Amino acid sequence: MNNKIETLDEFIIKTQSSIPDSSGSFTRLLRNIGIAAKIVNREVNKAGLVNILGVAGSTNTTGDDVQKLDVFANEKFIETLATSGEVCGIASEENQEFIPVTPPKNKKPQYIVVMDPLDGSSNIDVNVSVGTIFGIYKRKSPSDGPVTLDDFLQKGTDLLAAGYVLYGTSTLLVYTTGHGVNGFTLDPSIGEFCLSHRNIQMPVSGNYYSVNQGYYLKFDLEMRRYIDHCSDLNLRLRYIGSMVSDIHRIMFQGGIFLYPNTRKYPKGKLRLLYECYPMSYIVEQAGGMALTCKLERILDIELKSLHQTSSIVMGSKNMVLEMKEFVERYGAVNQ
Ligand code: AHM
Numbered sequence: 001m002n003n004k005i006e007t008l009d010e011f012i013i014k015t016q017s018s019i020p021d022s023s024g025s026f027t028r029l030l031r032n033i034g035i036a037a038k039i040v041n042r043e044v045n046k047a048g049l050v051n052i053l054g055v056a057g058s059t060n061t062t063g064d065d066v067q068k069l070d071v072f073a074n075e076k077f078i079e080t081l082a083t084s085g086e087v088c089g090i091a092s093e094e095n096q097e098f099i100p101v102t103p104p105k106n107k108k109p110q111y112i113v114v115m116d117p118l119d120g121s122s123n124i125d126v127n128v129s130v131g132t133i134f135g136i137y138k139r140k141s142p143s144d145g146p147v148t149l150d151d152f153l154q155k156g157t158d159l160l161a162a163g164y165v166l167y168g169t170s171t172l173l174v175y176t177t178g179h180g181v182n183g184f185t186l187d188p189s190i191g192e193f194c195l196s197h198r199n200i201q202m203p204v205s206g207n208y209y210s211v212n213q214g215y216y217l218k219f220d221l222e223m224r225r226y227i228d229h230c231s232d233l234n235l236r237l238r239y240i241g242s243m244v245s246d247i248h249r250i251m252f253q254g255g256i257f258l259y260p261n262t263r264k265y266p267k268g269k270l271r272l273l274y275e276c277y278p279m280s281y282i283v284e285q286a287g288g289m290a291l292t293c294k295l296e297r298i299l300d301i302e303l304k305s306l307h308q309t310s311s312i313v314m315g316s317k318n319m320v321l322e323m324k325e326f327v328e329r330y331g332a333v334n335q
């Protein structure tokens with residue numbers, strides 16, 4: 001029996017050759033994301049002790065309260081990525097505009113990172129799980145000029161890699177480069193992410209549905225009918241309010257996550273670039289599906305602005321297909 005621990009760094013280097021366009025630069029970038037995750041994890045774990053819980057007093061671009069830990073996580077990720085020498089631009093859910101990165105001398109970094117540095121921020125001050133979501137793209141503009149908005153307005157299908165970090169009872173980093181999904185658990189005693197979940201395959205159906213049932217009356221008819229159906233089947237409702245945590249459960253136990261459009265958010269609440277694309281890429285790589293409530297594949301949606309939002313339904317393939325039948329039967333799309 002081989003009990004050897006495989007660290008994230010070892011795994012990234014070992015699998016480098018299977019990544020299209022692979023380069024040492026891409027490998028170093030992934031490792032840097034792992035480092036930033038460890039720094040944020042350290043602060044998440046001691047947040048209550050050092051008084052960085054609570055609302056920082058500003059609001060983000062979509063009007064939500066910004067928590068102090070959001071600000072910290074955002075700064076740490078930006079700092080780590082900007083000094084890595086592998087990134088030419090960063091777009092964060094917490095920043096209105098993208099951030100161009102000045103490269104070190106003799107370097108022409110190719111990669112763009114998009115991120116939600118701390119997803120589920122309303123959970124912070126009550127010690128409930130939060131997460132980080134990230135995606136990596138290759139720039140489209142020439143590498144000797146500045147990055148442009150078009151470098152960021154790429155579709156989900158253009159992603160080179162995507163991942164999330166779950167700061168839960170243990171801290172996990174789950175990522176894909178388009179060749180399956182692997183998960184790494186942080187071993188605090190050695191300070192390393194260690195391979196714990198190889199080639200994650202999402203069950204094709206499951207017993208969980210995850211939706212903010214409080215908005216039920218604000219959902220379109222077809223979504224209400226589908227949610228009634230989940231309830232009729234005695235599926236278990238679980239809603240943590242951090243998409244990373246809710247999807248993580250579904251990755252292993254199967255189920256469906258829904259954030260439909262509501263009256264307050266007629267075009268959906270979750271951001272394509274920072275949340276929907278990366279999570280959909282991971283879900284698809286694990287064998288699941290991700291659609292809008294109008295049945296478009298999330299990864300195929302054209303992105304017109306950095307903070308564009310979408311409705312989203314994702315999770316176990318058979319359950320998303322069943323949801324699709326409800327939309328086809330009851331949705332305004334076919335009336
Ligand atoms: P955030 O990134 O500002 O924390 O918001 C995103 C989160 C998702 O993780 C979660 O699924 C959803 O917003 C919860 O929103 P709501 O409270 O409207 O259900």
Ligand code: MG
Nearest residue numbers: 116119120275
């Ligand atoms: Mg978020």
